[in-house]
Amino acid sequence: MTEERRRFIRIDKGIDFSYKIRASQDLMEKAVTKNISPGGIRALVNKAVKKGTWLELRLYLPTLKDPIPCTTKVIWTADEKEGRIDVGIKFEEIDPEMKNKFLEYICGLMFSELQRLRM
Numbered sequence: 263m264t265e266e267r268r269r270f271i272r273i274d275k276g277i278d279f280s281y282k283i284r285a286s287q288d289l290m291e292k293a294v295t296k297n298i299s300p301g302g303i304r305a306l307v308n309k310a311v312k313k314g315t316w317l318e319l320r321l322y323l324p325t326l327k328d329p330i331p332c333t334t335k336v337i338w339t340a341d342e343k344e345g346r347i348d349v350g351i352k353f354e355e356i357d358p359e360m361k362n363k364f365l366e367y368i369c370g371l372m373f374s375e376l377q378r379l380r381m
Contacts, residue, residue: 272297272304273371277321281307281351284316284333300365302334302353306346311336317351323367330364332356 274297280290288309295303303321311317315336320329333355340348356364 271372272299273368273375275371277303277323279303279305279319279321280329281309281317281319281334283311284318290318290320296348298368300368302337303351305349305351306343307349308346310347311339311349313337313339316354319351321364323364325367325370326363330356330360332360 275295277295277298278292279295280292282288282290291307291309293305293307295305297304313336317334317336319332319334321332322329332353334351335354336349337352338350353361
């Protein structure tokens with residue numbers, strides 16, 4: 263049996279985001295998360311990225327007017343599925359105020375899920 267290394271619970275939630283390789287002149291690519299956690303996201307992305315790649319990312323939470331900008335790092339990649347790459351992305355640099363807004367959003371999702379399960 264493999265050891266569980268996750269530090270945080272994952273929440274299956276599709277959140278729009280855009281990304282590009284840090285310091286590149288590329289245009290931002292659009293994607294949607296498969297799941298989220300306080301430490302990062304899992305998503306299918308269109309542009310091939312390798313483990314260790316640094317990304318500039320913008321998360322578009324439905325509760326906020328402006329996206330949350332952050333610097334992230336690809337910590338794993340998996341096989342291509344339907345022309346997209348499955349990736350795990352870790353938050354590395356994020357403004358503390360924006361991180362709090364993100365955590366508030368996640369807590370709200372967890373609270374809603376707990377209420378749903380109690381019914």
